Amino acid sequence: MTTMLYDTTLRDGTQGEGVNLSVEDKLRIAQRLDAFGMHYIEGGWPGSNPKDAEFFARAKTLDFKHARLAAFGSTRKANTNVEQDPQIRALLDAGTPVVTLVAKTSPLHVTHVLETTLEENLKMIGDSVAFFKARGREVVHDAEHFFDGFKLDKDYALATLRAARDAGADWLVLCDTNGGSMPWEVEEITRFTIGELQRGERQVGSRASEVKFGIHTHNDAGVAVANALAAVRAGCVQVQGTINGIGERVGNCDLVTTLANLKLKMNDDCVSDEQLRGLTELARYVFEIANLTLDIRHPYVGQAAFAHKGGIHVAAILKVEESYQHVDPARVGNQKRVLVSELSGRGNIAYKAREFGLNPDGVEVKQVLQRIKEMENRGFFFEGADASVELMLRRAQPGYVKLFELLDYMVVVEHRDGRGVLAEATVKIKVDDEITHTAAEGDGPVNALDLATRKALLPHYPKLKKMRLVDYKVRIIDSDKATGATTRVTIDSTNGHRTWTTVGCSSNIVDASWQALADSMEYALLVA
Incomplete structure (x- = not known):
């Protein structure tokens, strides 16, 4: 079994709160998705905004090796000639080999949202699908609110699918748009729906072996991945989702977790073994481009997953x-x-x-x-501070010699007329038998302490020039003690090739910072 993976990160994913991708971002992500091995990449809605129109214009120059690019849009407007609908023309102008059309399947949405008749909605579906099939496009029909529509009026929901099928749609995708269905409902309704449409096809001798089914789920009830897998069990051979599950409200089906489960738990050939080994890199790359933080507990690819x-x-x-x-x-x-x-x-x-x-x-x-x-x-908290743990192990080894020793330090923060707040640190550090006494000014007490320490150590250890601090976090441990509370400081450092984390803890924030800072510098000298 091979399930087709349809990625909609660049369209549905960008509808999530806090997600904003530039055209450059979208082009880079599209190329990475293709390199990974996605079968379909939905690039956006060309008729909705200038950014997506520009994306499709520039995407025409990309050479996709694996994926087929899809443009997303809706069926023609009610009581409008399909040839004259501007949104239909924008989809055509996008020039993609695949067009995905979203259509209403629930009478509630047809009459109260579209404000048209049930019969006109069926014509809108048929006209739009036929328009793109006549122009050589692969057509994906997204049956919006299908499961809710099925529960409200089963016969009409099925009629919308038949309208798309009879007009030539290649894919009928069942959408749990509100994300409220349960896995057993999705599996039962999907199996029934596929059986009904295939049975009807056999009776009229039409496209029984041609039309294929897909699933598009949202995660509002926390079961989007489970619903997608249930639909595959029931006969769907396309899964739509986004990288790491980003999307509107609480998100879409997480394609990362879904494809891993398909491959590893259901023996599905949706990706090769080699492609699967690139899954963690893909998940982190997309979030890096999107300036989002990946949940450390994300299944399969999170830092804490194993x-x-x-x-x-x-x-x-x-x-x-x-x-x-x-x-x-x-x-x-x-x-x-x-x-x-x-x-x-x-x-x-x-x-x-x-x-x-x-x-x-x-x-x-x-x-x-x-x-x-x-x-x-x-x-103290050592879970994420591997560098401090390694230093403790090294220092415990027989014959370990300290690379430097802090004899004393002083940090002064004052307000100077005309210069504002100023921090100055003095340190006295011993390296071998030599004692160095230096001072430095900084933007704050920790910055001043960092600069003064480097000033003392650089003549002995020039490699510290490559080291820099990239993150500094402060956590109050016992806030009930107010200003006398214990403070934990975590510092992330890098030399351009690797990054490490150290920790310090004290009732004095400067002392906690020194502990983490000193560990970071010693680690840089030992192994970085």
């Missing part, structure tokens, strides 16, 4: 990986992670030691584990 924290879990996967993993993360391009926290067992630290190339069986591992538990009780 993360293990509990000591019992880690002890088990060290013996048999599949004991706490439903699939091998490498199959979807992700990787297993072992987290370190107060819930860790010795296996967590031993795994980390092995990962860092250190002795996992040494007594130091047990000592570090005990220290981590004590520090997390004081407010």
